[in-house]
Amino acid sequence: MSLARRISVGVAGLAAVGTLIAACPAPAHGHGGKPGAGRTVDLQMLALNDFHGNLEPPAGSSGSVNELEADGSVKSVPAGGVEYLASSLRTARKGHDRSLTVAAGDLVGASPLLSGLFHDEPTVEAMNKIGLDVTSVGNHEFDEGKAELLRLQNGGCHPVDGCYQPGKTFQGADYPILSANVVNEQTGRPLLQPYVVKNVKGVKVGFIGVTLKGTPNIVTAAGVAGLKFLDEAETVNKYTKVLKQQGVNAVVALIHEGGVPVSGSYNYNCDAGGAGTGISGPIVDIAKKISPDVDALVTGHTHNSYVCTIPDPAGHPRLVTSASSFGRLYTELDMKYDVRTHDIVRTSVKGTNHVVDRVQPKAADMTALIARWNTLAAPVAGRTIGWISADIGRTGNRETPLGDLIADAQLAYGKTLDPTTQLALMNPGGIRTDLVYPSTGTEGDGVVTYAEGFAVQPFSNTVNLTTLTGAQIVAALQQQVSGANLAAPKILQISAGLTYTLDTTKTGADQIVAGSVALGGTPIDPAASYRVAENNFLAGGGDGFAALGQGTNPLVGGDDLAAFAAYLTAHSSASAPIAPPAADRVTVIP
Structure with missing residues (x-):
């Protein structure tokens, strides 16, 4: 070397x-x-x-x-x-x-x-x-x-x-x-x-x-x-x-x-x-x-x-x-x-x-190990669950295209459990890798397999519903950049319709600009109730989001990967693949 x-x-x-x-x-x-x-x-x-x-x-x-x-x-x-x-x-x-x-x-x-x-x-x-x-x-x-x-x-x-x-x-x-x-x-x-x-x-x-x-x-x-x-x-x-x-x-x-x-x-x-x-x-x-x-x-x-x-x-x-x-x-x-x-x-x-570069010889025993386990996994791993038109990434410490896509998938799934579901939140640490185009496998450019979806969301979490007040939602957004997350912010990925402004010239909770949090263009009402989809980890207040653990009327849903796979299947095809979301739901200053 x-x-x-x-x-x-x-x-x-x-x-x-x-x-x-x-x-x-x-x-x-x-x-x-x-x-x-x-x-x-x-x-x-x-x-x-x-x-x-x-x-x-x-x-x-x-x-x-x-x-x-x-x-x-x-x-x-x-x-x-x-x-x-x-x-x-x-x-x-x-x-x-x-x-x-x-x-x-x-x-x-x-x-x-x-x-x-x-x-x-x-x-x-x-x-x-x-x-x-x-x-x-x-x-x-x-x-x-x-x-x-x-x-x-x-x-x-x-x-x-x-x-x-x-x-x-x-x-x-x-x-x-x-x-x-x-x-x-x-x-x-x-x-x-x-x-x-x-x-x-x-x-x-x-x-x-x-x-x-x-x-x-x-x-x-x-x-x-x-x-x-x-x-x-x-x-x-x-x-x-x-x-x-x-x-x-x-x-x-x-x-x-x-x-x-x-x-x-x-x-x-x-x-x-x-x-x-x-x-x-x-x-x-x-x-x-x-x-x-x-x-x-x-x-x-x-x-x-x-x-x-x-x-x-x-x-x-x-x-x-x-x-x-x-x-x-x-x-x-x-x-x-x-x-x-x-x-x-x-x-x-x-x-x-x-x-650990990839120009050196492969270890033969590891090649054999991978082949053996891949044979066992093949019936599940190779199943097509969707199509994408370009890389959909998670890179960055703010809103990401893949984060938006997952939040949208969880919102869609939440509506199947309760049609009154209005928004979804996803923790960035739960997104483990990118969706890559062209595929690194042999199934064809843009095809998303179950194995690739699993690599993105491997935790076997459930998508749960809770009811949060507008004040609790705003508090959760503030907790992205304050409290336990002050030194290393954790920016929640949000579903379409939810918007706010993040002012990085300020510190702590003040980075969430007062009055900027809106749903469908309407400012969030602190006293109103909102039905929210999120994984069980967030619903329990994980990652320093104590406000999310205060939700009421909980409903435990199904597997988060299944929800993601169902969304990709329903919203894409070989002729009409999903394009990377614009990641423009959070306005960042400067």
Whole structure:
């Protein structure tokens, strides 16, 4: 791989063109061991996060990464697919006597049909084959509840769908799924192992796995029933002490929470302005609270790519990494292990994000795995559900064409349940990929298959109806840019007829211009009642939309993907495909 295809950051080194290695002062007492304190051996860690069951190469905007070129331009590089990920990891391990492969959660959940149709058993099988050693739990591991998560760990056939392959029982994950900060509400005991110690040819490394404490706010209530999510830093510090008491001094935290880098290119220099300057978001505060005895932080959740240093509580720089999402990148961490102190030499730790490009040979065993599961999925996956005339995308942090289309589909479905339904709202996080034209499959340009629809909406939510007052609707729109969503706005996708003005020159709830919210051109009446269609996640107040959880007269409808598929079928044909909506329902200032 060329130097242009990577970024490296070490806690000792000088900035250099190509590798972009950032310099940071060494800690006075050499946290993690001092060079020269004893003989050292090399240790490699390969890390990924937020794979989300993307066994086949992801399409559209989800299937590439941005690469910063030497002249300052940005190039889009196709990336991802487990056939290429397996090849990349296996190539990276060559020449390394001691190598561990780790992950920071959301390996499953919100998956394309090839994995999601089978409750992510194919992804677990793939992770077993690529040699994953350990992962933390993520919020999406709770999409189907704790019992299903335990099944993915321990094995056994699905309680409803049974065994998918005749004579073959699902064996579960060969790797531990760590959930140190996810505990039973009644007993306080972790749901799964809180930590694990890996011994690679005499090198012992402890891994602690946590997910974001806000997981209950972004997962359906049923998915986290009976569980409590504890503070990330406090939990990591607790188990770091436990590991040290066991004589394990080398500790790495796998944290399903992340940050927002200053650049969208995977190979920018995160520490160009100094340690901690190139990243913001929740992981920064978490990292600053985690014990200096933790040697590195592998993170995720935000689907961003970064290799940054953030000062630990003692003020010493520490590496924090994330490898984007969907298997498009992997992070290589190289370090020295001091055999006398039994610790990682903190000043030796370097990180590099590598592209999982599609010009390398495919891993034959992954090709066979995909073919086998595709054969099982074929009767469902290939069914045509509609036609489109061009790409209909979800890219952007405001209103999107695909968001409008889904909201319109939910409004149409809502009217079949209750003809008085007037509007629909859709959360942007529930839209997982684009509808792409021409198709990446073989069914023909513009054809939308069930598999492609599933990739867009894989959560198996229901489309529910509730009655909200005009004041509650306005409050929900304000909650897009305030409260829990102040730092990272979540712009609801809205059905045709609902309009408002978003003034980005203002802050917080004031961004929703007073009096601008209208339905069919008529201003929303705060005292009036409106029948609203939304998925069960939003209807429960998810994603920080507490106002939507205050609805009355609830009616639980059917599957959201079925509603989307029915709308596409009813409103398109080969001769009259659906064009991308204009995405002009929200007027943005400036």
